[in-house]
Amino acid sequence: MELNMKRLYKSLPSGTVSYLETTGVGPTLLFLHGNSSCAEVFHHQLSHLGKSYRCIALDFLGHGESSAAKNNSSYGFSGCVMQIIEFIDELQLENIIVIGHSLGGHAIVDALPKLNCVAGILLVGAPPFNSKTATDAFLPEPTSGLIFSNELNDEQIIEMAQQFANEDVLPLADWIKVVKSINNTHQDVRPGILTGFTLDELQDEIQILQRTDIAKMSIVGELDGFINNEYFNQPELQDIFAENSLFIADCHHCPHIESPVIFNLHLERFIKQCFPEQIIRSFILDKKVKTGIFIERYMPLPKPGTNQVAIRVKASSVNPFDYKISRGELPHLEPEYPTVLHSDVAGIVLAVGDEVCEFEPGDRVYGCAGGVARRQGALTDVMLADNWSISKMPENLDFQQAAALPLVAIAAWEGLEAAGINGEMKVLIHGGTGGVGHIAIQLAKQLGASVYATVGSEEKEKLARELGVDDTVNYKMEEVEDYVNRLTGGCGFDLVFDTVGNSNIDKSLSACKVGGHVVMTLADGNVDLTIAAGRKLNLHFINVLWPMLSGRDTESYRYILKKIKTLIERDELKPLLDDKQFSFEHAEFAHQFAASGAAIGKVILVNE
Known part of the structure; x- marks a missing residue:
């Protein structure tokens, strides 16, 4: 099944937002990006999960393919909160998991008191904080204010991108996405976020999460230059996330791009926590x-x-x-x-x-x-x-x-039936203590045949006798001609059941009497049929997988x-x-x- 992903648009009171949506039929996952990013940076998650889940990745106003906001106040935390609430309401989303990165993570936390449709929240590079803990949650801002600047030159864009993602671990295509998303962000977005801070828009995110009875997870890059990872050792954060406070090695601020395989595994486990029965x-x-x-x-x-x-x-x-x-x-x-x-x-x-x-x-x-x-x-x-x-x-x-x-019983049954097994036959089974072999021994004995099996050790010989064989052949010590003479008087076996295949097939053909039957379950190499033709052997190739x-x-x-x-x-x-x-x-x-x-x-x- 190919991934079906569409670029769609939705008009909100504050502007027109763009979003990517896949058509998986499982639970809905809503992805919210960070400052100066876009929906496309979640492409690893959308391509990995989009066939199974309904994945929606939103471009906030001023980001990606969305329009500029009608009012710059929409770029702050409270503006992003309103965009989320309005977007969820427009799409009538229910019982969703939200993956919020940085700005998107803080915004979804602030929106939670006004939403009753969220089953779980995964915060990426977004430590929950309040006015008392803000200085503990974050390190000194590593871009020297670039994340709040309206215009950036090429050098500054690269500098900012290097703080967002570890260039050393990113494929070139992903690095270009990070740089491009910064460059494409509307010039009023970053100053608008800063203005929101100064207007005291911040909520008590810790209290919100403590009061919200949903599944929660936090993922942070171990090398994130924005976040104080020690902050997550605080008792309040330990109570909120417990074992779901995770750090991914070699990652900066965007582990979903930098280490997508590990990130996606954590995300899938989190989805299981949110919907254990689904x-x-x-x-x-x-x-x-x-x-x-x-x-x-x-x-x-x-x-x-x-x-x-x-x-x-x-x-x-x-x-x-x-x-x-x-x-x-x-x-x-x-x-x-x-x-x-x-x-x-x-x-x-x-x-x-x-x-x-x-x-x-x-x-x-x-x-x-x-x-x-x-x-x-x-x-x-x-x-x-x-x-x-x-x-x-x-x-x-x-x-x-x-x-x-199942498979070995079907193979043994079909093989013996194809060869017309009866109580007058002498049957040799190669690989007698293997899967097909041990069932074939018992079925053949039930039908009254004289049954012999090849083994490679004393332990397997003992076991073959317990299964009911009349005699055994240690294939490591006895040549085909010798055991054919010993067990059949040189005439050969009426039926040889070969469960070993490849080079062993020549031995099976040589051990069978003229006009006898050879059953094979494995023949994935070259088989020389000269002996079979010369001795008028009846060959039966058993393919148990054929019906499937x-x-x-x-x-x-x-x-x-x-x-x-x-x-x-x-x-x-x-x-x-x-x-x-x-x-x-x-x-x-x-x-x-x-x-x-x-x-x-x-x-x-x-x-x-």
Whole structure:
């Protein structure tokens, strides 16, 4: 979804204001800039949040694209307060979060007693003060009065810009925006602000915030030359902001421009504080950030479509394609970025679409439901899943156990079914203690087949035998020809189920009897089919993701998951989980561990 942002205008009694507005459908965020700035300096926030939230960035009169004020008194604090009140009234804004920078921050605080539509206020470079604390809140004015001067030459504009923002950390385009916004400010604005001070327009901002029962946050640059950061240690300020008094390193007076990634993360967390039931947390993968690194994001609670189910996610598990996508190794499966990965989900139904009749809120469900194409995955608080991709969980499993099953159970079922498994077959399973392998062993034994598995250690051999195999092969110590002779008398296996892929496929083809079946779940390298052709082998490539990628054959998911549920509840099948589990916050480490091959069974992630 592309960002849709418009430049709009609104006539107020004191002049015509301009503003930028995005069309996100989440809660409304109102951005108010500082002295000699403009709405465009919030472009990092608008582009980052505008798809999910209705973002509005106002140009005060005399700034940006707004007109000059009809009366210079409109440039002072009280004038900005009136602009805010009138603007909010004209747009009929309700239940909003206001992000006020410097002048905009002080103005929104002063406006609060006359507003009942504000759910939270984030002050940026705007320490609340009163007549007694003003001298403590601010350092000696670093621009020698330039911030109140009517006309500035080029050198003075640069000097002022250097106090506003750390030129060393800004991209050139952002630095130009800062300089341009100062240059474009109407010449009467800065003197008008100073006049407002002399007319004793200042309110007791500390008292206002103490009396206002809304969420509050303060963000200040550690290198801000205007503000005394020690001022925030005062008990009154500690009571107002508590843990929400934040400082961002290497920033001057405009941390929203200088460090937008960190600033936006704090802003998203603040939105969650303001609307705890409307905002969810997700862990996203973004191409703009280092490969394999997950970023914590907060976004509006999604609503299920007609045939969808909203699931409050309790757990997920790692499959090979999850960590391969995160490392950029499967470009053909890459979803639209930024994205939420992971297909396996277990959780509780939160809401259902209008045409969903199989599920209702409160149901415990599991499924293989996203993480590829345009489908958002399970590393989130609430996931939207098509109703065909999930089933009710087995009653005798917890969420972690259920999350281990969907993709691997579907793959094992489809693979054995494609090969026509029966009780007369000798079946070799490569990767027998892995995700697909351990389910395939149990399903094949349920059908009466003789089952053998390759393992790489004594521990995994013991586990494979506990799962029911008739014998094992240590692939590190025994060649294909040797174990084919030992276990099949040299004839080969009726069915070879290869869950390893790549270079192992040649071994699978060699181990299969003439006219036998080879099932593959991973084939992302070059496969030489010479052996297969010469031995008339039946090859079956299992792509569990096909229904999600194509939208076809969708009913297979729910059918298989229901069958698996029955087997689990009869104690005829059990999931195998590695002892090491991870939280969603540590998804990166879960991927590394799963990719290392050290896991025994599925690697589980828990949404804590």
